[in-house]
Amino acid sequence: MMIEQLQSELIEYAKSIGVDKIGFTHASPFHEMKNRLKRQQELRFQSGFEESDIEKRTEPSLLLHGAESIIAIALAYPSKMEDAPVGKKGARRGIFARASWGVDYHVAVRERLTLIEEWLKERVPDVQLKSMVDTGELVDRAVAERAGIGWSGKNCSIITPEFGSYVYLGEMITNIPFKPDTPIEDECGDCRLCLDVCPTGALVEGGRLNAQRCVAFLTQTKDFLPDEFRKELGNRIYGCDTCQTVCPKNKGKANWIHEEFKPDPELAKPLLVPLLKVSNKEFKAKFGYMSGSWRGKKPIQRNAIIALAHFKEQAAIPDLIEVMNKDERPVMRGTAAWAIGKIGGPNAEEALRKALELEQDAKVLLEIEKGLTLLTVSSEIKE
Structure with missing residues (x-):
């Protein structure tokens, strides 16, 4: 042929x-x-x-x-x-x-x-x-x-x-020598919206990304999230679309073409608190078919805790206290402690001080101290 x-x-x-x-x-x-x-x-x-x-x-x-x-x-x-x-209040959601x-x-x-x-x-x-x-x-x-x-x-x-x-x-x-197509001319022009709105400045210049600062990358890491990035996560629990949603070339592109890519709204925008206690088996059964599950539940759960802090979700405090006291993973305990301090409330300080007496992991202790500092700062601002 x-x-x-x-x-x-x-x-x-x-x-x-x-x-x-x-x-x-x-x-x-x-x-x-x-x-x-x-x-x-x-x-x-x-x-x-x-x-x-x-x-x-x-x-x-x-x-x-x-x-x-x-x-x-x-x-x-x-x-x-x-x-x-x-x-909404009492039922906050994250976003993939x-x-x-x-x-x-x-x-x-x-x-x-x-x-x-x-x-x-x-x-x-x-x-x-x-x-x-x-x-x-x-x-x-x-x-x-x-x-x-x-x-x-x-x-x-x-x-x-x-x-x-x-x-x-x-x-x-x-090894078939197909005829090559012609590249499409760049149409970005002088537009720099994506660079200007990148939450962490990860787009250092047009076409150059510092992945170490990219929110999409950061949501996939498994360790403690550096302090400077926590406020930038918002309610993102996997990935980041900011540089795409602001792009003029994406305006009006709904792309409802493939049934297999249409999201289940309850999974694409899941309730945050239930994520804190989901088992590995439940996570795989529920989210396993999505590409955002490839790193397992740990990053998703850590990000859910940060998102609850972003919303200052008082209703989540009992669940966060339980994570801080009982979760076997230091990253979860520490992030929960920080979030409790960020959210505040009548039970926050007592819970953090009790945890401070019992906790033995150095990194978690540091996060508890951060939580207590956040409470102090918040109290001083109110006064």
Whole structure:
């Protein structure tokens, strides 16, 4: 079969299985990205979740012998939630980022790539393929940009004309020399809204992210959250959408296309207090199909405690006291102690002082002291 005909038929097949955009690029090295990644390492801006070998991240031929081209795909996901529940006093809610609504995108994108692999193998018996989604070696954004899926925005997301930046990305290296597509021209222009509103200043310049300061990254860490970031979390329990929601290119992009990505409102915006006591089994049963569950319940629970402090939710004090006194994990006990001090109330000081006498972990003791200091400061302000 002629390459041109195969490529045309593949594009039609991809659309038939729910791929919203497909593009092609050559498999030559990503030289510019290599330089950017080296600079990221020098600045220590990396999250630590990505592949550490820069050569593998930018040299497709190291990942597939005889690599000729790369197929890039994109699936659009919703930016709006229908029938979203509203949190209120006594029933506060957290929020998962939009990229974690519905079925885990790693699974959904991988399913499409697998179908494409099978389709190609039927037509090209000696085809060589290597697919990846997010956790693979290649930089999804660099591949998508070069393959004409969209341009790389100042918010470090691929922005498509059709769906804005609300797209999941995946790619497949192959030894078939497909005709490359033309990259899309950058349309960010002079706009810098994403840089100006980033809660922690993680977007240090257009297209450069200090992941160590990014709220989306911070919500996935498992240790104590540094003090300077706690107030910036708000009610986010996984991820952050601020740099996307302010983007003019996302205006009007609801993207209610795939049923599998439509969120269960009660899971995408869950009640916070019940999260504090959820077991591993319950967490997996309830949230396990979402991409936001990949780090387990610990970060979600820690973030839920911080969110309750953000709301100054007095009704949560008894539950927080129980976490501070009984939870086996120091991070939970300490964060709860800090939150109790942040929220305050008639029982807060007594509970914190009792905990101070019994607690033995040095880090937790420090958080209890922070809680007591917050109470003192709050009392002085009222006076």
